[in-house]
Amino acid sequence: METTNSIGTYLIEKLYQNGAHHVFGVPGDFVLGFNKLLEDSQIEFINTCDEQGAGFAADAYARLKGLGAVCITYSVGGLKIANTTAQAFAEKSPVVVISGSPGTNERIKNPLLHHKIRNFDTQYNIFKELTVASTVLDNPKTAFEEIDRVLAAAKRYKRPVYIEIPRDMVNKPGNIDYSLDLQPQVSNPEALAEVLREAANKINAAKQPVILAGVEMHRFGLQEELLKLVEKTNIPIAETLLGKSTISEMHPNYIGIYEGAMGNKFTREYVESSDCLIMLGTFLSDVNLGIFTANLEPKYSIYVTSEKTSVGFHSYDEVYLKDFVLGSLKANIHPRELNVPNDFKPPRDFSVISGKPITIARLFECLNSFLSKDTIVIADVGDALFAGSELFVYDKTRFLSPAYYASLGFAVPASIGAQFANSSVRPLVLVGDGAFQMTGMELSTIVRYGLNPIVIVLNNGGYGTERPILDGAFNDILLWKYSRIPEVLGAGLGFDIQTEDELETALLQSQTHSESFCILDIHLDPEDTSPALKRLSRALGERVQN
Amino acid sequence: METTNSIGTYLIEKLYQNGAHHVFGVPGDFVLGFNKLLEDSQIEFINTCDEQGAGFAADAYARLKGLGAVCITYSVGGLKIANTTAQAFAEKSPVVVISGSPGTNERIKNPLLHHKIRNFDTQYNIFKELTVASTVLDNPKTAFEEIDRVLAAAKRYKRPVYIEIPRDMVNKPGNIDYSLDLQPQVSNPEALAEVLREAANKINAAKQPVILAGVEMHRFGLQEELLKLVEKTNIPIAETLLGKSTISEMHPNYIGIYEGAMGNKFTREYVESSDCLIMLGTFLSDVNLGIFTANLEPKYSIYVTSEKTSVGFHSYDEVYLKDFVLGSLKANIHPRELNVPNDFKPPRDFSVISGKPITIARLFECLNSFLSKDTIVIADVGDALFAGSELFVYDKTRFLSPAYYASLGFAVPASIGAQFANSSVRPLVLVGDGAFQMTGMELSTIVRYGLNPIVIVLNNGGYGTERPILDGAFNDILLWKYSRIPEVLGAGLGFDIQTEDELETALLQSQTHSESFCILDIHLDPEDTSPALKRLSRALGERVQN
DSSP states (O other): OOOTTBHHHHHHHHHHHTTOOEEEEOOOTTTHHHHHHHHTSSSEEEEOSSHHHHHHHHHHHHHHHSOEEEEEOTTTTGGGGHHHHHHHHHTTOOEEEEEEEOOGGGOTTOOBOTTOOSSTTHHHHHHHHHOSEEEEOOOTTTHHHHHHHHHHHHHHHTSOEEEEEETTTTTSBOOOOOOOOOOOOOOOHHHHHHHHHHHHHHHHHOSSEEEEEOTHHHHTTOHHHHHHHHHHHOOOEEEOTTTOOSSOTTSTTEEEEOOGGGSOHHHHHHHHTOSEEEEESOOOBTTTTTTTTOOOOGGGEEEEOSSOEEETTEEETTOOHHHHHHHHHHSOOOOOOOOSOTTOSOOOOOOOOTTOBOOHHHHHHHHHHHOOTTEEEEEOSSHHHHHHTTOOOSSTTOEEOOTTTOOTTOHHHHHHHHHHHOTTOEEEEEEEHHHHHHHGGGHHHHHHTTOOOEEEEEESSBOTTTTTTSOSGGGBOOOOOGGGHHHHHTOOEEEEEOBHHHHHHHHHHHHHOOSSOEEEEEEOOTTOOOHHHHHHHHHHHHHHOO | OOOTTBHHHHHHHHHHHTTOOEEEEOOOTTTHHHHHHHHTSSSEEEEOSSHHHHHHHHHHHHHHHSOEEEEEOTTTTGGGGHHHHHHHHHTTOOEEEEEEEOOGGGOTTOOBOTTOOSSTTHHHHHHHHHOSEEEEOOOTTTHHHHHHHHHHHHHHHTSOEEEEEETTTTTSBOOOOOOOOOOOOOOOHHHHHHHHHHHHHHHHHOSSEEEEEOTHHHHTTOHHHHHHHHHHHOOOEEEOTTTOOSSOTTSTTEEEEOOGGGSOHHHHHHHHTOSEEEEESOOOBTTTTTTTTOOOOGGGEEEEOSSOEEETTEEETTOOHHHHHHHHHHSOOOOOOOOSOTTOSOOOOOOOOTTOBOOHHHHHHHHHHHOOTTEEEEEOSSHHHHHHTTOOOSSTTOEEOOTTTOOTTOHHHHHHHHHHHOTTOEEEEEEEHHHHHHHGGGHHHHHHTTOOOEEEEEESSBOTTTTTTSOSGGGBOOOOOGGGHHHHHTOOEEEEEOBHHHHHHHHHHHHHOOSSOEEEEEEOOTTOOOHHHHHHHHHHHHHHOO
């Protein structure tokens, strides 16, 4: 059995070199050989309960480390992560999907092998829809080159890729003797110079310029450069919901999350009255724009992403986000006085009213005072996200959420990926009860690997985001006793919380209980939603009926 | 708002007429309008915790009722059931996937709406790979016709179909004024007559004919006709694993599950020494054929399915399973003496050895004595299935399992679908601990709707099927205290079982505890696997390495 320079070994080396030091997944017979190679390598394989959990964990890992990987078996594993891969595609998270598959020698005569769907290519065809590059490593002559090509695409486009290894190829030697002409994405220098001149003039001439930073600042690792730009120019900075935490939100220039009619009034008015809106790496999605309630004037905007650059109504070809941001640090943009009200800062002290039933608003005030430099907030879809958007986090990329694709069930498994990506943080997981019932039992994985998130379950007995749109029994869910889950898993600390003092006690105990997870079952009135969610639901409701 | 004769109402009527009296799913904003229509209709909507559970439940329902339906939202719901739909495709289960989606009026200018992946057709493109017919109901003029066309395909091919409803189409009136030319699948009468003559002659001339009945006997509802054929001719009948329970396994002509080297010796020798093997509705898959260890002589075979008919080495076009089975009841096949040993019957009395640790073999002996006419056995993948194959069930279609596609996590949610399809049965769920950790918390749905399966968790601390192939830490899972789950869900009865007497006590208590589910945590030695699994794993192991 040749393993040195084998296709499997080469893939593992390349994953490790690119930052994927952990791979998440569930084994299966078509991928066992590769699992064994992984076990013997410097990469740690993390077993989740269900493949869905592995997919979300890998996505979170990718958002923090620049590359994530999920390794599953053919069809019964692969198709379980179609949804998590779709989310990584939609929200630009570079996840490598590695799937085992039947050996090339088993496919002759097209037999009915277990896990086969329509034909042996069905899974591959599906993942072509969900990735920016894909390959089946069925030829040792080209396998190494294919691995390089596909991983390069993940890193360039910050989107998922698909690598399928027929099980008889894992230990086959590959051919290292090739040259792959991977052209880096570099802006046209003259076009870049022109747009930088135009942007600098526009910014310098403006009375109220503002930066609106988006998700690509995280994905392209431009947080430090963004901070330099802010400090060099003193321009205030707002963020989109998906882009939240591009810089520390304790920074004096930070003015909040802009999300159209969903967001807070101060941020909205400041951004919408700007005469020079500098949008950097921002997705113009419905959620980011408050279901298109945003009122942003194109004529006042400078819009730069990895895909498109425009100033006012004209566009520049071949000008890319990273080059623009780096260039702007050297451009002739004048520093200015900071004139935003300094009272836009979090309430850091929280005084408990003993015996008072807890509300969403008071819960998030309390959480704001509880955050520290070591906290990474991971918000699931629903009020966990909308109320969570008003937390002030202490450092860059300390807030993760699926704020565009919006797949319920992200947060608990994402906390696994986040903590493996950065072992110095402790996740604060915000999750609705509906989302928790989808993937919350990945707490099992958390116990197995000794992780310690604090999980806040917003328990309002159903899909709270949907009730204001259109209600019915279909929005109800069973009431679980979430605080009893530690008894099933044999570890963890559970709290059943009705009042403000119970909340404070539980949070203090959770801080000291760092050896395993804590779960706080926060009983909320089903009618109690955050102001942001109320505004969003109203906007969505208008679109349900024709 | 026009709802009479609306597209949504029409779809609901057609689902109900075709037997889908329950629809399984999870709501979401793009499907809420249709959910509301469902709630106001005679169909009952069953909320599961996660869409995966709904997909498996609908699959089980379809296997019992001839049509199942799952209703989910766009992308974040739809892609979560890519895998369950693939299983329905692979194992021929007619599941209707109904997905809400953005309104046609919202898609103009291709905005970044939440849940969108690459473009608005991404989900549709994926489901085209997983279904036999698919449609997007974006045109009121053709919507009714499209619904009829797609549902007809599900019923004809017994495979899943996909119906997407943009949310602004739900309440739009459709156009009833059309004619759809749906040709029924009818055999060529002359070809049918010829194959029936040839088959009858071959059978009559044979010394040891045997029927090998497969999954299509369930899917095409031919169980009663099969029983008549057996009783008319007195030919012994074996079944494939996927086809298990085509007739009562207490029938004197039943000789067991044929699965090559995996199966029991008597059945294997009887089938392989047959000089006339009548395969009816049988998939020649690797699992059914004991990973191709089967030794069946084509020259002795009569092979009839909905797709292909052959005798010896020649094939007949335009001869279909149903016509062949009905025709065979009138064909000149002579009755014969039944000469199979009558000791091939289940051990119906089980004597407990007090304090003796329970083993897989003894567990299934005990379960065999516990089965009754009201039991439907639902086996998940792994030893739950392989050991379960040797249970003797009392009636037709009283054993469900994903014995070809083999997706872990089927059994618990499938029991939901099974009990809604037939409220007179009580499911006995056989599930490994690995599979349970994927979908077992759908017990929540079971509690919510007052169902009462008895769930047997084969707890051996990991993926027992994989250990004999290639072992490593990746085959381990966390030990849950499964018997404590009732404390989280607020209902159900849990048992922690180490010995034979504890097993017997728990089963007796479960029989009387019919108001909710029971869960039996059966602690097994990780090395203890059924003989069938040992044989299978050995066969699979030879194929992992090249």
